[in-house]
Amino acid sequence: MFHSSCRLKQGRAGYALETTLINHQSYLENGGFSIVHIMRCRDLGFNDDFIVVDNDPSRAKEKMREHILDKHKDEFEQLSDYHQEEIMSKMDFLLTRGCGCGVLKL
Numbered sequence: 001m002f003h004s005s006c007r008l009k010q011g012r013a014g015y016a017l018e019t020t021l022i023n024h025q026s027y028l029e030n031g032g033f034s035i036v037h038i039m040r041c042r043d044l045g046f047n048d049d050f051i052v053v054d055n056d057p058s059r060a061k062e063k064m065r066e067h068i069l070d071k072h073k074d075e076f077e078q079l080s081d082y083h084q085e086e087i088m089s090k091m092d093f094l095l096t097r098g099c100g101c102g103v104l105k106l
Helices: 025-029 057-071 073-078 081-096
Strands: 002-011 014-023 035-040 051-054 103-105
Touching (some): 035 057, 035 081, 051 057, 057 081
Antiparallel strands (some): 002 014, 035 051, 035 103
């Protein structure tokens, strides 16, 4: 049995998800699955198509935080402390919602 692992890959035409199949027969036979966390920068209010895809929610949040502080630093620093904290809290919400649009079970 296999499960897929995703990563974002940049090409000439933009970004694409690259999927790799990994053999985890015993893991899946015991009812396991892999959770892929997906978060879009646009969901946090920025006009940007950056997407984080990771199996670890804390790594996904850190990658998005680094992106915001790198690419949107001026815009982020102009926000009040309340709104900055609201964006960080929204990351937690996006990574833990179970509706299928923030977390995919593969």
